[in-house]
Amino acid sequence: MFSRFHILNFLLPSAINKKLCVRLLLWAMRRGKSLKCLLAGCHLYQHSACIYQEIPNSASAIFQASRISLIHYPESPLKSYDKFNPLRHVCPRASRGGVLHRLNKESLIATSRIHQRSFGSTTKNIQRNPSFSMINSDDISYFRDILDDNTVIQDEDRLSSANIDWMRKYEGSSKLLLLPKDTDEVSKILRYCNSRRLAVVPQGGNTGLVGGSVPVYDEVIVNVGLMNKIISLDKVSGILKCEAGCILENLDSFLANECYLMPIDLGAKGSCQIGGNVSTNAGGLHFVRYGSLHGNVLGLEVVLADGTVLDMLGSLRKDNTGYDLKHLFIGSEGTLGIITKVSILTPARLSSTNLAFLACEDYSSCQELLLKAKRGLGEVLSAFEFLDTNSMDLVLDKLEGVRNPFPSSLHKFYVLIETTGTDDSYDRAKLETFLVNSMEGGLISDGVIAQDINQASSFWRIREGIPEALMKLSRSTSMKDLVGRSSAKVFSQIEPFVYECDSILLCLQAQSMA
Amino acid sequence: MKIMVAVKRVIDYAVKIRVKSDKSGVEMSNVKMSMNPFCEIAVEEALRIREAGAASEVVAVSVGPAQCADTLRTALAMGADRAIHVDSGSLGLVLPLSVAKILKALAEIERPGLMILGKQAIDDDCNQTGQMVAGLLNWPQGTFASKVLLDKEKQVATVEREVDGGLETLSLDLPAVITTDLRLNQPRYATLPNIMKAKSKVIKKVTLEELNVEIKSDLEVVQVTEPPKRKAGVIISSVDELIDKLKNEARVL
Numbered sequence: 037m038f039s040r041f042h043i044l045n046f047l048l049p050s051a052i053n054k055k056l057c058v059r060l061l062l063w064a065m066r067r068g069k070s071l072k073c074l075l076a077g078c079h080l081y082q083h084s085a086c087i088y089q090e091i092p093n094s095a096s097a098i099f100q101a102s103r104i105s106l107i108h109y110p111e112s113p114l115k116s117y118d119k120f121n122p123l124r125h126v127c128p129r130a131s132r133g134g135v136l137h138r139l140n141k142e143s144l145i146a147t148s149r150i151h152q153r154s155f156g157s158t159t160k161n162i163q164r165n166p167s168f169s170m171i172n173s174d175d176i177s178y179f180r181d182i183l184d185d186n187t188v189i190q191d192e193d194r195l196s197s198a199n200i201d202w203m204r205k206y207e208g209s210s211k212l213l214l215l216p217k218d219t220d221e222v223s224k225i226l227r228y229c230n231s232r233r234l235a236v237v238p239q240g241g242n243t244g245l246v247g248g249s250v251p252v253y254d255e256v257i258v259n260v261g262l263m264n265k266i267i268s269l270d271k272v273s274g275i276l277k278c279e280a281g282c283i284l285e286n287l288d289s290f291l292a293n294e295c296y297l298m299p300i301d302l303g304a305k306g307s308c309q310i311g312g313n314v315s316t317n318a319g320g321l322h323f324v325r326y327g328s329l330h331g332n333v334l335g336l337e338v339v340l341a342d343g344t345v346l347d348m349l350g351s352l353r354k355d356n357t358g359y360d361l362k363h364l365f366i367g368s369e370g371t372l373g374i375i376t377k378v379s380i381l382t383p384a385r386l387s388s389t390n391l392a393f394l395a396c397e398d399y400s401s402c403q404e405l406l407l408k409a410k411r412g413l414g415e416v417l418s419a420f421e422f423l424d425t426n427s428m429d430l431v432l433d434k435l436e437g438v439r440n441p442f443p444s445s446l447h448k449f450y451v452l453i454e455t456t457g458t459d460d461s462y463d464r465a466k467l468e469t470f471l472v473n474s475m476e477g478g479l480i481s482d483g484v485i486a487q488d489i490n491q492a493s494s495f496w497r498i499r500e501g502i503p504e505a506l507m508k509l510s511r512s513t514s515m516k517d518l519v520g521r522s523s524a525k526v527f528s529q530i531e532p533f534v535y536e537c538d539s540i541l542l543c544l545q546a547q548s549m550a
Numbered sequence: 551m552k553i554m555v556a557v558k559r560v561i562d563y564a565v566k567i568r569v570k571s572d573k574s575g576v577e578m579s580n581v582k583m584s585m586n587p588f589c590e591i592a593v594e595e596a597l598r599i600r601e602a603g604a605a606s607e608v609v610a611v612s613v614g615p616a617q618c619a620d621t622l623r624t625a626l627a628m629g630a631d632r633a634i635h636v637d638s639g640s641l642g643l644v645l646p647l648s649v650a651k652i653l654k655a656l657a658e659i660e661r662p663g664l665m666i667l668g669k670q671a672i673d674d675d676c677n678q679t680g681q682m683v684a685g686l687l688n689w690p691q692g693t694f695a696s697k698v699l700l701d702k703e704k705q706v707a708t709v710e711r712e713v714d715g716g717l718e719t720l721s722l723d724l725p726a727v728i729t730t731d732l733r734l735n736q737p738r739y740a741t742l743p744n745i746m747k748a749k750s751k752v753i754k755k756v757t758l759e760e761l762n763v764e765i766k767s768d769l770e771v772v773q774v775t776e777p778p779k780r781k782a783g784v785i786i787s788s789v790d791e792l793i794d795k796l797k798n799e800a801r802v803l
Contacts, residue, residue, distance in 0.1 A: 080759055095555030183619070292566075385580075387580045387582070388582075389582075392742075393739075395741075439736070440740050442555070458787060460582075468745060468746075471742055472742070475742055475743075480739065480742070482742065482743075483741065484739035484741050484742065485739075485740055485742065485745060486625070486739075487584060487585065487590075487624045488562050488563065488564070488582075488585065488587075489562045489563065489564035489565065489582060489584070489741070490562075490563055490564055490587070491739060527720035535601050
């Protein structure tokens with residue numbers, strides 16, 4: 037529900053002190069939360085030693101709580117460079133890991149470097165692995181041999197858009213973009229790159245927010261955008277098979293004609309591709325209803341780094357035979373292989389959708405509202421999204437045509453609740469009753485309900501426009517300006533779990549004072 | 551002064567319209583219905599006039615089947631004071647002249663100082679009702695209004711209209727009929743407290759017999775068809791090819 041990208045941007049440069057780090061970690065540990073996000077702020081790692089000292093027996097507990105071990109995280113990504121794998125070279129996590137590793141060796145001064153870098157490119161500070169070859173003219177002519185001429189791209193203009201990510205934060209310097217048309221071509225490309233030790237970066241719609249889809253150096257970009265055929269739709273089971281380059285919105289409009297819908301929906305739907313969605317295990321707006329892609333993807337066809345085609349394109353939902361290898365590739369960010377085909381379970385498209393845009397005064401109300409919504413709206417709840425006043429201000433400021441649903445008053449938090457069901461008047465009555473009860477209970481301070489689809493899309497525009505507004509902000513201000521204010525202000529801008537943490541810290545303080 | 555606003559329940563603006571296979575009309579079952587966008591603007595304008603103190607009451611009116619009550623509820627949630635639902639029963643399609651006659655009958659009962667309508671409904675695109683009701687009532691009309699100013703003292707409405715090559719300003723003696731254009735205002739959202747208040751507001755149901763209006767349909771819909779599908783374009787590689795296609799395929803050269 038919340039994008040991780042905020043955390044990476046905000047936590048890294050923020051002036052969080054040692055004690056706070058310790059408490060953050062402790063809090064996460066007690067709550068049994070994954071520490072993935074927290075650990076992304078590498079200077080937290082530097083403070084982990086204090087945790088061991090200050091809180092006895094905490095280390096093992098932290099390891100249990102976190103999915104990534106504190107000890108191994110900074111070491112292992114760099115090791116992966118040693119073992120040759122053309123895809124691993126450009127793994128975004130690995131590249132971040134490389135940065136982590138370097139910074140851990142250095143003193144705290146390193147943290148200040150992240151300040152400047154958090155909105156720049158990661159390529160400045162890490163070294164290209166010299167064991168990878170450079171592209172030469174023989175390579176180009178080989179690619180021209182196996183692919184059509186107009187799918188081997190060296191044109192500067194087209195390369196420059198493929199080299200830079202959507203947020204314009206990360207830029208590579210690739211000299212070659214390949215557009216394979218089928219699995220066989222992908223396989224040939226990877227087999228050749230493997231034999232020549234050429235690094236590769238797989239790319240889909242290039243809409244990612246964390247720089248996973250662009251090269252770090254001069255990797256060959258393999259974009260699957262031309263592999264955009266819909267293979268089949270089983271109208272009884274609702275299982276869709278398609279190629280990886282299909283654009284999410286095109287798939288959804290195809291399914292709309294058959295009264296099905298994609299179980300994943302996100303702001304970038306007009307350009308993002310299903311292969312990329314699966315590779316990054318994208319969550320999206322309807323996660324609360326349809327769950328993760330691990331549950332919805334029924335099969336994959338993947339080309340491994342050495343060109344081997346792995347056919348796991350099953351379409352049996354209740355498949356309990358043997359190992360389920362496809363899960364390895366969901367969320368692997370293209371480090372294990374390039375996804376070429378996807379088989380996905382699509383739910384029925386229901387006729388009645390209602391959307392409410394609500395204002396809350398504090399974060400705990402938002403949480404309680406979620407809990408109440410799950411119980412009170414039950415089967416019709418299809419989305420529950422959250423934004424804070426800073427995001428709202430940013431969107432209103434940076435995007436044109438966006439209108440504040442509550443023009444007269446200021447609120448700290450905003451929540452979107454969508455219901456999807458089969459009976460419009462029943463669903464609407466249910467939503468209205470729920471909202472009235474929540475308002476009477478003081479959870480909501482104001483709210484509007486969309487009266488038509490147009491109003492609903494303008495509400496969604498606010499939530500979906502946050503990354504776009506951030507992108508526009510990044511062009512005009514540096515992140516340093518944002519976090520250069522007092523740490524209390526920084527807190528108001530960090531991700532929601534910090535809000536929660538903030539309130540816990542207040543409680544802790546109160547307890548210690550008592 | 552009372553303002554009467556006519557609202558129509560139509561297929562939502564954002565829904566993809568499908569024509570029924572027997573070509574008798576468009577598919578209406580299981581389709582999202584909403585208030586006609588121009589009617590929303592009409593309601594908003596009436597509310598703004600009331601909030602400015604130039605009117606005391608806003609009455610929303612709709613003609614149609616039972617579900618029209620939902621649309622009226624939306625108008626009430628936006629802020630209208632009460633609503634009148636003229637049940638068209640089993641009549642099916644009610645055409646602009648019939649609606650104008652019904653509105654005339656209602657105007658004679660309610661005696662509003664101003665009647666505001668959307669300039670047209672997005673389903674039939676007729677753009678006739680406002681003009682017809684003004685004609686039947688023998689009231690002045692300001693159609694396609696992009697700005698409305700009301701002088702309470704003089705009982706005059708000043709209406710700006712977007713015409714070819716500029717703006718036309720009309721001065722209308724009240725009572726008058728005004729139809730709204732897209733740029734008149736931006737309708738408000740229905741807030742939760744107002745939605746709640748709307749639940750206790752009255753929607754009065756009126757039958758055609760009570761209004762003493764007889765509806766005769768002198769128009770018959772013969773057939774509804776989809777517009778021809780646009781053919782996919784082709785990308786050509788050279789100027790010569792373009793000239794060749796223009797000469798031999800399109801035959802325009």
